[in-house]
Amino acid sequence: MEESGSRLEVGGSRVGVGADGALTANPSSALNLQSSLESSHSSAWLAWCYLVWFCFLRQARARQMVWIALALLTLITTVVGLVTLAGRVGMEEWRWTWVGGNQPLRINPQEKAGPPVREPPIPPHYVRLSYAETAQGMQVLPHAIPMPSSAAALQDAVAGATRIALARSRFYLFSNWVVFSVFVGFLLPIWSLSFATEALGGEREGRSLVWLLTRPLPRASIYLAKFFALLPWSLALNLGGFALICAVGGWQGHLAFRLYWPAVLGGTIAFCALFHLMGACFRRAAVIALVYSFFLETILGSMPGYMKRISIGFYTRCLMFDAAAGYGVQPEKPSIYLPVSAATAWSILFIAAAGLLVVGMIVFARTQYQDLS
């Protein structure tokens, strides 16, 4: 842009400044500049596809909640890795203490009519055996003490069953504590909301949503594009994080990932649909989603009876119970937990995700965001 005498150049067009300060323009210059702008056609489909790609790239800039998610991943992975390295995953190393010989009573045979005589106290001795040692002891007992063959066989059978139960306890405990309690109950919703609430919430907080809402795109399609853009990130974080935790969890972790990843996939999609809707409804969606995750999911997911059936975590767990049924993994009290079948859980997760998505599209299409400017 240059100024020379009484002429200015705006872009490529010459604009004169008259003696009275009035601006005069050369229309032909403007015509040249803008004639080409009118010549091409635009495509709504192309715009929407680009919006998905654009939003996908913007999701990479989700900051705060993603850092929290990554910190949690590091913490949990470290703890699981250390426990696995220490060999404390299964029940084999669990110990029980047997206390023996504390002030026994003895009847004096010569003075049967008299009161029992209390012998001087014997100092208590503690026997601390691990479950594995106990099982081993049960197995060697028939060989150490002469006993009838039928009794020895029974002892052998009990010992063998105990060893098998102990071996399976690794997977059971990994599933119960790491997967069901920590991952499904805590990490899965937190990780899902880190991207899902940021998709619209970040735009609203940054007041940049106005740029999207003034483009020639249906509002519902903007909401849908945002969802498709956030989903790969959430799936990558949830499935990748789950894989990492399982990878450091030993063979039981590997088995857990092989069995449970479809449930993680279904749960992630449903959670993302829910938290994305929260982003459309609330200005501070991350806070609302955190409250929901910590309280409603946890409380509802733990309630007996049918109340828990409105929590997404319940259906995710049901999918996992179904996948690991062959390994003896089931709710602690199935009669109280009342799990549903895998088909039912899949159906409900799918319907919930689709329903939440449609509701979100309607809400977003109708909402007037008065905080844009």
Added chain:
Amino acid sequence: MPDLLEPADPRGRDRALNAPSLQPEPALAPFVVVDQADEPPLLLFDHVTKWYGPVIGVNQITLELRPGITGLVGSNGAGKSTLMRLATGQLRPDLGSVQVLGHDAWQFEAKRHVGYSPDVDNFYEDMSGRQFVETMARLCGFSRLEARRRTEETLQLVGMAQQASRRLRGYSKGMRQRIKVAQALVHDPEVLILDEPLSGIDPVGRMEFLALFRLLAERGKCLLVSSHELEELEKLTDHVAVMAEARIAAVGTLAQIRDLLDDHPLSILIGSDHPRQMAGALLAMPDVLGVDLGEQDSIVVRARNPRRFFPELAGLVLEENYDVHRLETLDDSAHAILGYLLGGRRVEKRG
């Protein structure tokens, strides 16, 4: 020559104006290229009312905009931004309708025809100006090559071709304004809604922008430009809509509005310790049509030509050392217009 600003129907206009209705002058600015008075308006506000909960944003506004430049002036909270957000489909009217080339402004079809430069200064700050404008072009549905071509052309048009590779977070206010205008132009819309586009622009930049807006108007675009600074709008267009308290208080050429004020008697409440002496002195002033003694040491003056009356009143008060403890215009429309036409700021109500 067409009417740039013409209420959709006279009844609606009369409702919006407490002052008598105005007829635009037959000779308008030279950048209006064709007479399109018989054609449908590019942007139409038809009895539009918008509420924010209990607060009214705009009240029964009826306005037709055709090719050319329309200035929109008003104080903060007068309803300018609400009107613009209604036109760009960010808000939906509670009553009435807003239409862009026959499309409901809320629908996406209308947004093809609207370019919007908002007053907010929030971008995707990590992008360069060029990336931002190109992204906005891609989001309008243009192919990559086409978007790039349009981006370069609009950047050149707003004078940002050389600096557009820098990141937006490093831009000055004026450069950001230019980028906002560039993205509004990139899809070549028929209607341009520019909210405070001259804010933060240096004097040379203002002249360039004014020239650009006139060029766009010459090409048949409809521009609605809001500003706090009437002087800047006067350089750009002779046609303004004055907004006050959620209504269009006046619409037409500046000359017409000023004539209206001059001709329209204005009622002013003055509180003074010496109302009778002051009433006598006021009656001697040429623009005072009458004085009524009110309650509690107050008088109500009916005066015309407020641009001349108020300075004379100030001189009288200083000269005679009257103690004036209250000064209030009793006509809301005139009160609002005065704020802009007399010194460019709002006349504060007291009492």
